[in-house]
Amino acid sequence: xxxxxNLRDFTINQLLNLVSVAQKTGTxxxxxxxxxxxxxxxxxxxxxxxTSQNDSSLAAILYRRGQLTKRQLQLIKARxxxxxxxxxxxxxxxxxxxxQKEILTSLKEEFIEIVNNLFTWxxxxxxxxxxxxxxxxxxTLRINLENxxxxxxxxxxxxxxxxxxxxxxxxxxxxxxxxxxxxRNVNLSVExxxxxxxxxxxxxxxxxxxxxxxxDLEIRRIIxxxxxxxxxxxxxxENVEKPKYQKPSLPVSGQKEQKTLVNRxxxxxxSL
Amino acid sequence: xxxxxxxxxxxFSSGKTEFIQSVSEIDVVSTExxxxxxxxxxxxxxxxxxxxxxxxxxxxLVLYLFGTPGQKRFDFMWEILSxxxxxxxxxxDSSRPETFREARRILETFRAxxxxxxxxxxxxxxxxxxxxxEDMRIALRLSPEVKLLPCVATxxxxxxxxxxxxxxxxxxxxxxxxx
Numbered sequence: 001x002x003x004x005x006n007l008r009d010f011t012i013n014q015l016l017n018l019v020s021v022a023q024k025t026g027t028x029x030x031x032x033x034x035x036x037x038x039x040x041x042x043x044x045x046x047x048x049x050x051t052s053q054n055d056s057s058l059a060a061i062l063y064r065r066g067q068l069t070k071r072q073l074q075l076i077k078a079r080x081x082x083x084x085x086x087x088x089x090x091x092x093x094x095x096x097x098x099x100q101k102e103i104l105t106s107l108k109e110e111f112i113e114i115v116n117n118l119f120t121w122x123x124x125x126x127x128x129x130x131x132x133x134x135x136x137x138x139x140t141l142r143i144n145l146e147n148x149x150x151x152x153x154x155x156x157x158x159x160x161x162x163x164x165x166x167x168x169x170x171x172x173x174x175x176x177x178x179x180x181x182x183x184r185n186v187n188l189s190v191e192x193x194x195x196x197x198x199x200x201x202x203x204x205x206x207x208x209x210x211x212x213x214x215x216d217l218e219i220r221r222i223i224x225x226x227x228x229x230x231x232x233x234x235x236x237x238e239n240v241e242k243p244k245y246q247k248p249s250l251p252v253s254g255q256k257e258q259k260t261l262v263n264r265x266x267x268x269x270x271s272l
Numbered sequence: 273x274x275x276x277x278x279x280x281x282x283x284f285s286s287g288k289t290e291f292i293q294s295v296s297e298i299d300v301v302s303t304e305x306x307x308x309x310x311x312x313x314x315x316x317x318x319x320x321x322x323x324x325x326x327x328x329x330x331x332x333l334v335l336y337l338f339g340t341p342g343q344k345r346f347d348f349m350w351e352i353l354s355x356x357x358x359x360x361x362x363x364x365d366s367s368r369p370e371t372f373r374e375a376r377r378i379l380e381t382f383r384a385x386x387x388x389x390x391x392x393x394x395x396x397x398x399x400x401x402x403x404x405x406e407d408m409r410i411a412l413r414l415s416p417e418v419k420l421l422p423c424v425a426t427x428x429x430x431x432x433x434x435x436x437x438x439x440x441x442x443x444x445x446x447x448x449x450x451x
Contacts, residue, residue, distance in 0.1 A: 001404035002367075009370030014411065021410045164373055167380070248388055248451075249356030251274035251333075259446050261333070265276070266439045268329045272295055272432055 003128035007032075011161075012118045013152045015126065017228045020044045020145040027132040032124035039115060040134050046148065047133065047140040048107075049114035058085035058103070058139065065106040067098060084137025108141055112148060119152040146186050146229040153225025154189075162220040165227070169206040169216065172237035173199045173223065176230060183231060195222045204237045274333045278438070279353055280323075281340040281378055282363030283371040287395040287425035288339040289323050291363060294431040296325025296337060354382060359389040359438045363425070364412065366394045366402035372411050379412075389441040389451075393423035393434050 003018075007030070015028065023044035030037045040047040050056035054064070063073040080088060092098045134140060175183075188196065191214070198208040209219035226232045252261050280288045293300045301324040323339030338353050354360065360382055364375040375392075382390065392414060394405045403411070409420050419437050423430045445451040 001407070002401045003403055003407055004401065005369040010372070010411070018407060018410045022406060164377070167377065248276075248358045250276065250358070255446060255449075258451070259443065261274075261276070262439055262443050262446065264329050264333060265335060266436060266443070268327065268335075269295070269432055269435050269439065272327070272428065 003130075004126060007121055007124045007126060010126075012115075012121065013149055013228050015128075016115075016145050016149050016152070017230065019128075020149070021230055024128070024130070025133070026128055026130040027134075028126060028128050030118065030121070030124045030126045032121050037114060037118060039118075040132075040140065042133065042140065042142060044145065045141075046111055046115065046143040046145060048138060049111040051114055051117075058088050058107075061110045062092075062098070062103070062106055065109060067102060067106055084135075085139050086137055089139060103139070104141065107139060108143060111141065111143065115148055116151060119155045144185070146231070149229040150186060150188070150192070150225045153221060153228055162217065162224055165224050166205070166220050166234075169209065169219070170204050170237065171234050172201045172204050173208075173226070173232045174201050174235050175199065176233050186229065186231065191218070192222050192225070195219065196226070199232060201235055201238045275336060276333070276358050277336040277338060277356065278435070279338050279340060279357045279360040279382075280363060281350065281360060281382060282395075283365070283374040283378065285368075286363040286365045286371065286375070287423075288363050290425035291361070291393075291395070291423075291431055291434075292323050292325035292337045292339050294426060294428045295327060295435065297328060298326050300325045300339075350378075350381065357388060359391075359442050361434060361438060362390060362392045363395050363423070364392060364408065366396050366405075366408060367399050369403065369411065372408070376412055389438060389445055391419040391421060391434060391438045391441065393421050393425075395423045395425050397422045397430075398424045398427075 018024070019028070019041050021044070025042050026040070028039045028041070030039075036052045037049065038051075039049045054060065059068065059073055059076045062068045063070065068076070076088065080091070083091075089100075089103050092103065093100055183196070191212070194212045195208055195214075198211055203211075205219060205223055208214075209216065212219070214222070223232070227234070250258055250261065252258055280291055282288055289300060323337075325337040325339075327335045327337070329335055338357075340350055340353055362375060362379050362382070365371055379390075379392065392412065394402070394408050396402055397405075405420055405422050409416075412420070414420055419441060421430075421434050421437055423434055425431060442451065
């Protein structure tokens with residue numbers, strides 16, 4: 001089955017949400033007008049990221065992150081150009097030049113920066129390749145996507161899209177029953193925490209926006225982030241009247257007769 | 273003669289007319305027009321008022337299937353068509369993620385008109401670009417209790433299966449006293 005489309009129609013945020021919720025393993029390839037990116041995931045967590053613009057070798061990443069000098073990079077490229085990232089990492093650790101933590105932190109910063117930059121892409125064909133992961137010599141990580149999704153939502157400014165995603169402010173929110181991450185591990189801003197503190201099936205989004213003195217755009221952007229990160233879900237507010245139930249016009253009355261009628265429909269359709 | 277009706281809805285070009293055609297015993301009465309908008313020219317014609325199909329159940333009961341117009345500018349027809357329906361089917365083209373948001377909007381609109389039982393079908397599952405049903409459930413933000421079924425609108429068996437699942441859902445609601 002394909003998982004492909006254009007970022008115009010299905011945003012990076014929505015894609016990350018899909019990968020996170022479905023706990024997907026594989027590589028997302030995005031081809032933009034000027035560059036392409038490959039983002040790998042393992043069980044719904046970010047494993048690695050690279051773009052066509054930058055050298056994705058460990059040595060080049062450590063140089064960009066200020067852990068290696070230009071001279072050291074050139075030496076590594078000249079003398080150990082063929083060794084894999086894992087091997088190079090071990091050499092640097094064993095030589096007491098860098099710690100494992102420093103290497104992993106550099107990789108994490110690089111991968112997150114690449115994904116954060118994707119939020120600025122408004123167009124690009126994407127395709128997800130199930131189970132495709134970087135070659136075994138590459139170092140992969142396991143980075144939760146919730147914080148990245150929240151950051152992406154903060155950058156979202158398109159009013160129309162937010163309005164489509166949250167068409168009404170007269171609905172309430174509740175925390176998801178089984179969030180894949182603990183809310184305490186998500187980096188929320190002060191404004192986001194203020195909104196979170198009001199989340200309750202009794203409060204509509206409109207009431208929360210009033211209480212937090214936020215305008216429609218601000219509240220929609222925060223709620224959108226929480227929704228995409230899988231932390232909350234929309235529900236009908238407890239104190240809002242349900243839409244009037246329009247009874248189907250069945251030609252018979254009485255529960256028994258109605259059930260018989262539906263069974264007649266079932267029997268006939270089975271026989272088609 | 274007793275009659276009941278079901279509504280088949282969904283975004284533009286999601287396969288509503290084909291769905292009804294697959295099981296209707298009459299040629300579907302279609303109110304189609306040539307498409308004028310360049311942006312929507314992914315097919316030659318579109319339904320502008322409604323599609324209409326019929327299945328005779330027995331000597332004194334007939335099921336009517338109504339298909340809603342897919343283009344946004346005809347959505348004033350939706351409320352009229354949904355009146356008194358037994359249930360509804362929301363069709364989504366599995367290969368066009370650009371229509372998923374519209375599908376969600378349609379689903380919410382219909383649920384507001386009449387909170388009757390419904391199912392969602394992931395249509396065009398036979399083409400290579402189709403998204404998997406599992407991915408579509410997440411993209412469409414459907415909760416686990418909503419039935420989302422794989423479908424090929426031109427394949428009678430999958431259409432029958434979709435209608436049966438809707439009817440089983442109606443029966444369950446009746447048994448639970450929620451209908």
